[in-house]
Amino acid sequence: MSIVINLYYTGENGSARKFAEEMERGGTADLIRQESGNERYAYFFPMNDPGTVLLIDIWKDQASIDQHHASPMMETIAQLREKYDLHMRAERYVTDGDGIPPVDSQFIRH
Numbered sequence: 001m002s003i004v005i006n007l008y009y010t011g012e013n014g015s016a017r018k019f020a021e022e023m024e025r026g027g028t029a030d031l032i033r034q035e036s037g038n039e040r041y042a043y044f045f046p047m048n049d050p051g052t053v054l055l056i057d058i059w060k061d062q063a064s065i066d067q068h069h070a071s072p073m074m075e076t077i078a079q080l081r082e083k084y085d086l087h088m089r090a091e092r093y094v095t096d097g098d099g100i101p102p103v104d105s106q107f108i109r110h
Contacts, residue, residue, distance in 0.1 A: 001061075001094055001095055001097045002039055002059065002060060002061075002094070002095045003059045003060075003061065003062065003065060003092065003093070003094055003095075004056065004057070004058050004092070004093040004094070005055075005056075005057040005058070005059070005065075005090060005091070005092050005093075006056055006057075006090065006092075006093075007055040007057060008052055008053070008054055008055075008088065008089040008090075008091075009052065009053045009054075009055065009081075009086045009087075009088055010051055010053075010086065010088075010089075011051065011084050011085055011086045011087065012051070014050070014051070015084040015085060015086060016051060016052055016053040016086055017045065017050075017053055019053065019080055019084040020043040020053045020055070022080055023043075023077070024043070026076075028073055028076050028077065028080075029041055031073055032068065032073055035064070035067070035068055035071065036064060036067065037061065037063070037065075037067065037068070038057075038058070038059060038060075038064065039058040039059060040056055040057070041055070041056075041057055041058075042056050043055055058095075
């Protein structure tokens with residue numbers, strides 16, 4: 001089981017994408033990926049919504065998320081969100097421990 005958090009960042013004039021680029025270029029995203037319990041930290045850009053950036057953030061458990069939220073990186077993230085005047089929407093999911101069932105895996109091309 002893992003906890004998946006989808007964060008949708010929106011802003012004006014490409015600011016959400018600039019935020020993601022600065023997170024990557026400045027090394028903050030890599031530091032988060034190195035945190036204990038982080039399983040994925042990746043930005044995506046919806047084709048039908050150029051003003052939005054999707055962050056898929058996956059953690060081993062709630063304790064790992066809590067530790068991340070208490071880290072100094074959260075101050076950096078908060079400052080960048082403010083700098084780019086971003087608004088956010090979040091979705092939270094728990095992964096299925098059994099994975100993809102065989103009946104569904106037939107539709108996955110490897």
